[in-house]
Amino acid sequence: MARMTLGTRNVSIEFPGVKALNDVNFEVSTGEIRALVGANGAGKSTLMKVLAGANPDYTGEVYLNGETVELRTTMAAKKLGIQIVYQEVDMALVPTLSVAENVMLGDMILTADKKPLVSWPEMRRRAKEVLDRLHINVNVRTLVQDLSLAQKQMVLIARAIVNKCNFLILDEPTAPLSDSETAELFRLVRHLQETENIAIIFISHRIHEILQICQKYTVMRNGEIVDTSDVTDKTTTREIIEKMLGRSFEENFPKETVPIGEKVFEVSHLSGADGKVNDVSFYVRKGEIVGIAGLVGAGKSELCKTIFGAYEKTGGTITLNGKELKIKIPTDALRQGIALVPEERRKEGxxxxxxxxxxxxxxxxxxxxxxxxxxxxxxxxxxxxxxxxxxxxxxxxxxxxxxxxxxxxxxxxxxxxxAADCDVYIFDEPTKGVDVGAKQDIFRLINDITRQGNSVIYASCENSELLSITDRIYVLFDGHVMAELETAKTGEDEIMHYSVGSTTQYA
Amino acid sequence: MQAKLKNPMADKGGKSTLRRLLDWAAVIALVLCFLVFYLVKGNRFLSVNNMINILRAMSITTVFAIAATVTMAPDGFDMSACTLASCSAYVFMSMYLWYGLPLILCVLITIAITLVMYQLTMFLILVCKIPDMLATCALMFVHQGLGQWYIGGGAVSTGMRTPYGAQPVRVKLEPAFSAIGREPWLIIIMLACVLVAHIFLEYTKHGRFIYAMGGNKQAAKLSGINVKAYRYLAGMITAVFIAIGGMLVASRGSSAQVMCCDNYLMQALAAVFVGRSVGGAEKPNALGTLIGAMLVSTLENGLTICAVPFYVLPAVKGAVLALALIAAYATKKEQ
Incomplete structure (x- = not known):
């Protein structure tokens, strides 16, 4: 099997106002599993979209085995054997069609001109062949909507390797998976690496998984590649996190100190949102801003919405001013003095x-x-x-x-x-997609809320913001509280340490 | 002081001239109709009597269209509104003739029974969570069957025996009964319905919440609006308008014929769709619905005076609806 190399030379991408990628030189060869890490917004997904042909406006060049290639359409990328499995598996699958059809969908489109008729036995046979090759045990006649999330991902990986595939990009594949499902995925990834002459690019926030499965890792920060190193026995989570964060670049926000009073709001052993909130307990005092930290997918939004009654609560209690609240729908929450500023403003806010x-x-x-x-x-x-x-x-x-x-x-x-005069205001990623000026206005407003003696719960994956505006921080991972931190005594690295699921004490 | 326009993004609020024209397309079309028919037929078209003809012809459709407006404001839909109205007409007529109840009591009983029957609609939509369109599609048949079972498969009118073979208590209609279906009362009732719906939807908090829910259910829910309660409220108001529509049909026809209201559904929906974009409202609204119904009625009336055969008129109605929808959708950006 010939070793193949895919790389970028000085690739840049500019979105209005921001440089999403800045002169990126990235290279990967078949036979390796490469990790791509970085904080939210570092440019990982943007870079991978360039390789998948989904970002046609890049400058610079992409080369395959030394020759320059044009990756301006997803079809061009697929023809060169570059396949990507996006994080949102449901976007790429047709739930009402069978596994066989979903696995063979790309192939059907490629050969549609030559073969206008579908041969069902042939399609099922080929789909089964691919699934067998990957040791995936799924009936090809099953409808995709009946599969588990992990199985759906397997179907997508199978689809990717039906046709030519030398470079497989997996965008946060393990985020929604359980431990055993992750183990199964890793088995599959190793199998692909060993037998199929494929390079796997593995985007993940879970550093311990990267240490487990990858040979090399590339760190991105602010649209640039800052480091590429081998994963060795000596590589530590801390080392990678430090590279991800770089030197501390805390922004300055005006945190006002207001007197903090009694405990007013308490959540104990809260579970719900289809298992995405798991036995969460925390409290908020009068005039206090409590941060909820965690990576994308850690369950922050789900926690906020479960408290507010938008997601079903399966256990636990919510107490305000010593009184247990009965919240079935958001109307109940509002009546009892709780407000939520949701994450998706256009859809929900x-x-x-x-x-x-x-x-x-x-x-x-x-x-x-x-x-x-x-x-x-x-x-x-x-x-x-x-x-x-x-x-x-x-x-x-x-x-x-x-x-x-x-x-x-x-x-x-x-x-x-x-205008609603609530006691507790929950903010879910309030600064997402707003500029610095608007951010300042929002922070000023949050300060006003606490000055009036009300309390704030502030969920964000922007750790620098949490550090500058909150009094205490709870770190979430997989719907669990991993740690409770005093803002004054902690830093970004400690938050990140718990955000990636480390159960060890941060030293 | 109001914030000044500083942000280039906000500039998109300024609508293009074309867009503005399209917003008023239905009103412009209505004015044009009046002009053209006046020029062609002179005072045969623009007489007081003929204006009353137009209003009379549109009144029943408008009441059903108002019912549809209230359903559609919170993004609901009711295919079974007019089959339910037929049931209301059966009840109204039978209470009046078979049992000889006083007129006012007949009206109240009809509204009450329509409300009770609407609980089934709400049950399927809110409790069983069936999409509105599908639930009411099924209910359409349920209403038809139940209604006709009640009247024994035949019309309810004077001089007919009840399905049980008994003699009806009343043998003739009193003037008060017939007056409901004639001008001026028919027209007054229509205008009252439009006014009540308009005030409710535009000026009360309940109306605003219903529109908020229609615009974005998720955001409305997360704003603390009890979306189920408001869908239910909208349903109950719809039911009252349905009952009124059914009673108007019975009074106007001096009887409750089998499936007497069923055919009003599509015209009522057409009026709502035409009225949706009037004045740039971009949501079902009572005044727009009135204009939509008036446009269709004026066209039909004018064309009839111009000796266009009646059997061609549906094509004209369809064309008006299509044009209204083109005005609303063709200029929209692709999603």
């Missing part, structure tokens, strides 16, 4: 088809009503107040929120709750 005025009064509309009737002047007065105090940039308070920029939509999503 704001009503894009409604005006700024309505959005800002939606959570407390009763306050602006006389009987059942909405008093327009009162809602407008409220809207003007928050447009001013939050610095929401809008041509008019009667503008539809759909027409505002992302940062301003987020301010509306936050401002919506200000």
């Amino acid at each position: 704001v009503l894009v088809g409604e005006t700024v005025t309505f959005n800002l009064s939606a959570a407390a509309l009763d306050k602006f009503c006389s009987g059942a009737f909405v008093i327009k002047s009162r809602t407008e007065e409220n809207a003007r107040k928050y447009v001013d105090s939050l610095g929401i940039k809008t041509p008019s308070i009667n503008q539809k929120v759909a027409n505002l920029s992302g940062g301003n939509q987020q301010k509306v999503a936050v401002g919506k709750w200000m």
Whole structure:
């Protein structure tokens, strides 16, 4: 089997305002399992999309065995034997079709011109052949919707190697898998590496898995490759994390110190959200900002939404001011003094088809009503107040929120709750996709909340933000609380240590 | 002070002239209709009597369309509205003729029974979580069968025996009964329905919550709006309008014929769709629905005066709906 090499030379990608990739030189050869690590937004996925032909606007060049190749379409990449399995497996599979059809889908498209008719026995035979080759035990007639997540992933990997495949990119494949499923996936990956002349690029946040299965690792930070090293017996989690974070680049946010009072809000042994929240206990004191840290997929959003009643709670209690809360739906949470600013603002946070005025009064509309009737002047007065105090940039308070920029939509999503006078405000990734200026406004607002004696739960995967604004931090991994940290006595490396699932004490 | 326009992103709020024109397309079309028919037929079209003709012809459709508007505001749908209305008409007529109850009592009983029957719709949608379209599709047949079982398969009208062979208590309709289905009351009732729906949807908090839910159910839920309760409320209001529509049909026809309301569904939906984009509302709204219904009715009336055969009129109705939908969707960006 000839050894093949795929690489990039000075590849850059610019999105409006940011350099997502900056002169990246990356190389991988068949027969190795390569880890690609980096913090959120480091450019891992962007780079892999270039290799998969899904990012046609790159500058620089990509080469295969020394020759320059053009990877401007996904088809071009596939023809060169570069296959990618994205993290969201459900996006790539057709749930109502059988395993055989899903495995052979790519092949059917490639050969559609030559073979207009489908031969079912042939298709099933070939699909079974591939699955057997990978020792995957799934009936080819099963509908994909009946498979487990791990099996779906196997089906996608099988699809990738039906046709020519020399480079297989797995984007966070283990994030949704259980331990035994992960072990099975690793068996498959090793098998591919040993027998199929394939290079596997393995993107993961779970450093201990990388130490277990990869021969080499490449670290990315801020759109650049900062290091490529061999994985040896001496490689440690800490070493990789330090490379991922680089020197500390903490941003300065105005954290005000407000007197912290009694314990007001407590969650004990909370479970729910289909198992994504697992026996979580924590408390919040009056005037305190408590951070919820953890990587993408750790269960932060699920925790926030379970508290708020948007996901089903299967166990545990939620207490506010010594009273146990009964929350079945979000309406109950709001009535009892809990507000949630959700992560996906366009989908969940704001009503894009409604005006700024309505959005800002939606959570407390009763306050602006006389009987059942909405008093327009009162809602407008409220809207003007928050447009001013939050610095929401809008041509008019009667503008539809759909027409505002992302940062301003987020301010509306936050401002919506200000009129509601809640005791506990839960923020889920409030700074996602907003610029530094809007971030400052949001932080100022959070400070205002605590100054009024209310409490804040702040979930974010931006550890530098957590460190600058919170009083205490709970670190989540796989829906469990791994650690409780005093913000003043901790740092990014310690948060990361627990975020990647380490159970050992951080030294 | 209001924040000034600083952000280039916000500029997208300014609509293009074409978009603005399309927002008012239904109103412009209505005005054009009046102009053209006036120019062609003069005062035969633009007489008080003919205006009343137009209003009378559109009134029943409009009431059903208002029912559909209230259902569709929270992003619901009801295919079985008009089959249920037939049941309401059967009940109304039978209470009046068979049992000889006072008119006001007949009205209240009809509304009550329609509300009770709507619980089934709500059960399938809210408890069994069947998508609205499918649940009401099934219910359409249920209503047809149940309704006709109640009336014994035949119409309820004066001079007919009850299905059990008994003599009806009333043998003729009183003037008050017939007045409901004639102008001015028919038209007044229609306008009252439009007004009530308009005030409810536009000016009460319940209406705003229902629209919020229609715009984005997930965001509405996470804003603390009890989305199930509001879908239920919208359903109950729909049921009242359905009952009113059924009673108008019975009074207008002086009888409850078998499946007398079933055919109103599609016209009612057409009126809602035409009215959806009126004034850039981009959601089902009562006034838009009124304009939609009026446009269809005016066209039919004018074309009839111009001696276009009645059997061609559905094609015109269809064309109006298609044009309205083109105005609403063709200029949208691909998702």
